Amino acid sequence: MSSNHSIYIYSEIGKLKSVLLHCPGKEVENIVPDYLRRLLFDEIVYLEQARREHNQFADILRNEGIEVVYLTDLMADILEDTKVREEFLMEFMYEGKIITEGLQEAIIEFFNTYSPKEFAIKCIEGVRKEELNHIKPKSLGDMVKTPYPFYLDPIPNMYFQRDPFASIGKGISLNVMANETRNRETIFAKYIFKYHPKFKNVPRWYNRDKTHSIEGGDILVLSDKVLAIGISDRTDPVAIERIAHSLLNSEQCFETVLAFDIPKARAYMHLDTVFTMVDYDQFTIYPGIEDPLDVYSITRGKNNDINIKYESNSLSSILKQYLNLPSVNLIRCGDGDRIAASREQWNDGSNTLAISPGKVICYNRNYVTNKALRRNNIEVLEFDSYELSRGRGGPRCMSMPLIREDL
Known part of the structure; x- marks a missing residue:
């Protein structure tokens, strides 16, 4: 071999x-x-x-x-690249059913503060509702309140x-x-x-x-x-x-x-x-x-x-x-x-x-x-x-x- x-x-x-x-x-x-x-x-x-x-x-x-x-180390290697990072987060949000504009903007901003490794870990961990406190509502979906505790489900x-x-x-x-x-x-x-x-x-x-x-x-x-x-x-x-x-x-x-x-x-x-x-x-x-x-x-x-x-x-x-x-x-x-x-x-x-x-x-x-x-x-x-x-x-x-x- x-x-x-x-x-x-x-x-x-x-x-x-x-x-x-x-x-x-x-x-x-x-x-x-x-x-x-x-x-x-x-x-x-x-x-x-x-x-x-x-x-x-x-x-x-x-x-x-x-x-x-x-896995998180391999992800950290590729998330050094901001283009890959953006592409990954968009696909990840889409599959996580985050499609309203206000929420997408808030999540992108939220993830911008993370290092590549933390970014990968956080995607797996999930995003709780209380973690995002400043969503600019841009659609009905952003405004409607639901009891479900996550924006992005944990994995x-x-x-x-x-x-x-x-x-x-x-x-x-x-x-x-x-x-x-x-x-x-x-x-x-x-x-x-x-x-x-x-x-x-x-x-x-x-x-x-x-x-x-x-x-x-x-x-x-x-x-x-x-x-x-x-x-x-x-x-x-x-x-x-x-x-x-x-x-x-x-x-x-x-x-x-x-x-x-x-x-x-x-x-x-x-x-x-x-x-x-x-x-x-x-x-x-x-x-x-x-x-x-x-x-x-x-x-x-x-x-x-x-x-x-x-x-x-x-x-x-x-x-x-x-x-x-x-x-x-x-x-x-x-x-x-x-x-x-x-x-x-x-x-x-x-x-x-x-x-x-x-x-x-x-x-x-x-x-x-x-x-x-x-x-x-x-x-x-x-x-x-x-x-x-x-x-x-x-x-x-x-x-x-x-x-x-x-x-």
């Missing part, structure tokens, strides 16, 4: 070299009970403890020799960096989020891949201007030939077909996209909450998805077309066939105990982040699953998970690998 690639991901388990994170900030303190559901949270997060846990996570990565890149899901874009090969899928509340997250990635000197020529297999949703938690790069994508609560089959089309007809070495049709439920939000790869031939899986699981394979057809086929075999046989493995070991979340499986899956027991073959990072609270992993010779690095887990996402959800070594 040449070192000049900013994105290089051809597996789920190759030695991780560089990863993108966002440490939760005041945006999670802007979650109030009245608007929990709107912001896709089930409960309130205690920020100070969440940050401690996130820092433990980042320290584990650094101790393993992995470069940790923060509390931002610490799940897996979803807004996904690294695939040497390119990315710049995603369309299933919920309006998360769509602004992808603007940050859009600007980083448009303006950051390190990332600006990266090809895109999908773009955020498309109509159908796909989120990074549903995308698993199983090998340099095979991509798995979940058809889930958050990812539409049309989007999968489009990504398959652009990826299989590109210069890349991928040959097959496997579409996993998982149950559409909040508990199984993304494919990676029920299935992840931990070693060459070992996977964690939530037993609740095995029975109803339909798998479709998408391959290159004639004349830039694609072929789609229903795979009638068991999941193990499909993985053996496409990954060319003599055997496959599925390690069950909860270690075969139905109650433990259900409890630990709720706290992302199957959501592991592999940092090299057979070495994964997990939440410490999923001790039954972690014990099962260790029994199967997987090295498990753990960190505290009292607060981060309240956002319904684990170590894989919180990280976007940028570079992995070839296997």
Whole structure:
């Protein structure tokens, strides 16, 4: 692998070299009970403890020799440029439904006082009504009083960096989020891949201007030939077909996209909450998805077309066939105990982040699953998970690998 690639991901388990994170900030303190559901949270997060846990996570990565890149630092780099800053803020306001002139002027003025890094942090944090006290009303929308406490909504899901874009090969899928509340997250990635000197020529297999949703938690790069994508609560089959089309007809070495049709439920939000790869031939899986699981394979057809086929075999046989493995070991979340499986899956027991073959990072609270992993010779690095887990996402959800070594 040449070192000049900013994105290089051809597996789920190759030695991780560089990863993108966002440490939760005041945006999670802007979650109030009245608007929990709107912001896709089930409960309130205690920020100070969440940050401690996130820092433990980042320290584990650094101790393993992995470069940790923060989203707000990349944003700060590009927001030095006032033109980029203006363009970003206009798009950000438009997507945040700030379209009245008086309010736009007040927000622009408000943001003008911030340094590039603070600017990025404040966009994520949200703008409360009491922060803007001098709006010159220029339209009915500026004058009408509403009880809603924010002009710009906070983006509390931002610490799940897996979803807004996904690294695939040497390119990315710049995603369309299933919920309006998360769509602004992808603007940050859009600007980083448009303006950051390190990332600006990266090809895109999908773009955020498309109509159908796909989120990074549903995308698993199983090998340099095979991509798995979940058809889930958050990812539409049309989007999968489009990504398959652009990826299989590109210069890349991928040959097959496997579409996993998982149950559409909040508990199984993304494919990676029920299935992840931990070693060459070992996977964690939530037993609740095995029975109803339909798998479709998408391959290159004639004349830039694609072929789609229903795979009638068991999941193990499909993985053996496409990954060319003599055997496959599925390690069950909860270690075969139905109650433990259900409890630990709720706290992302199957959501592991592999940092090299057979070495994964997990939440410490999923001790039954972690014990099962260790029994199967997987090295498990753990960190505290009292607060981060309240956002319904684990170590894989919180990280976007940028570079992995070839296997």
